[in-house]
Amino acid sequence: xxxxxxxxxxxxxxxxxxxxxxxxxxxxxxxxxxxxxxxxxxxxxxxxxxxxxxxxxxxxxxxxxxxxxxxxxxxxxxxxxxxxxxxxxxxxxxxxxxxxxxxxxxxxxxxxxxxxxxxxxxxxxxxxxxxxxxxxxxxxxxxxxxxxxxxxxxxxxxxxxxxxxxxxxxxxxxxxxxxxxxxxxxxxxxxxxxxxx
Numbered sequence: 001x002x003x004x005x006x007x008x009x010x011x012x013x014x015x016x017x018x019x020x021x022x023x024x025x026x027x028x029x030x031x032x033x034x035x036x037x038x039x040x041x042x043x044x045x046x047x048x049x050x051x052x053x054x055x056x057x058x059x060x061x062x063x064x065x066x067x068x069x070x071x072x073x074x075x076x077x078x079x080x081x082x083x084x085x086x087x088x089x090x091x092x093x094x095x096x097x098x099x100x101x102x103x104x105x106x107x108x109x110x111x112x113x114x115x116x117x118x119x120x121x122x123x124x125x126x127x128x129x130x131x132x133x134x135x136x137x138x139x140x141x142x143x144x145x146x147x148x149x150x151x152x153x154x155x156x157x158x159x160x161x162x163x164x165x166x167x168x169x170x171x172x173x174x175x176x177x178x179x180x181x182x183x184x185x186x187x188x189x190x191x192x193x194x195x196x197x
Contacts, residue, residue, distance in 0.1 A: 023070070026050070031066045038063065056097070060189050072109075075099070076130065078187045091142065092125035098187045099128050102136040102154075109142050129164075131183050149183050 016024070030051060037043045040060055047053045047061060051070050055061070056077035065085045067073070072089040075081070076097035084104045087093055091109025095101070110123045124143030128134070132146045135154040146152065150162040153169030153176065162168050165179045 026070065027067070035064055035066065058186075058188065068110075078189075080187055080189050081105075082136075091123040094125070094127045096128060096130035096132065096148070098131045098185060100133045100187060101128075102134060102138075104137045105134045106139045108140065111142060131185070149179055149181065151179055 030046070034043055034046045040062070043063075044055065044060065048055055051067070051073075053071070053073040053075070055075045056079070058078040059075045059080065061075075061081045062083045064083050065081055065087065068088045069090045072091060073087065073093050075095045076099065078097055079095050079099040079101075081087070081095075081101045082103045082105070085101050086104075086106040088106075088108045088110060093107055093109060101107075107126050107128075109126055110121050112119050113122050122142070126140055126142065127145040128140070129146060129148040129150075131149045133151045134140065134146070135152060135156070137155045138152045139157045140146070140152070141157070141159050144158050145161045146158070147162060147164040147166070149165040151167045152158055152162065152173060153167065155171070156169045156173040157171040158168065159172040162173070165181050165183075167176045167179050168174060169176045
């Protein structure tokens with residue numbers, strides 16, 4: 001015989017409070033409307049003021065980037081988050097200066113405890129330091145720090161910290177070689193049409 005009391009208890013846990021509902025709606029608008037606005041100034045204004053993201057001067061988030069929460073995101077100066085990136089900022093995500101996240105990069109800060117009886121979530125921040133390049137389609141897992149000047153090759157899955165000026169690749173990502181330490185650049189994104197991008 002079905003346990004109707006249990007079903008009622010489970011159903012009551014799924015109720016969404018008005019505040020949670022408003023937060024979900026705000027996130028939906030951000031990811032499905034604002035993320036597709038062609039003009040980058042209004043988009044960046046929304047991210048800074050409404051979503052509470054700290055975004056430094058000269059940095060830009062291109063179209064079709066998806067987020068998981070308000071706040072919990074800091075981007076330094078002259079960094080770029082390219083089209084189609086997915087940033088799980090339910091935990092803290094920090095990007096330094098002149099960081100380049102290429103197309104389709106995914107950053108995770110939360111997951112579930114595999115052996116937990118209640119399947120609870122676990123979280124750890126992701127930190128990406130200055131002049132790091134994460135190539136297209138790469139995935140960075142919770143708790144990872146990519147140290148200054150490091151690079152992650154296309155399609156890699158980063159499961160542990162990457163040293164300064166180290167290049168990693170594969171699944172799981174492993175050391176490939178060292179990157180030149182003579183990195184003297186500042187990313188200066190200029191859209192091909194003024195105000196677009």
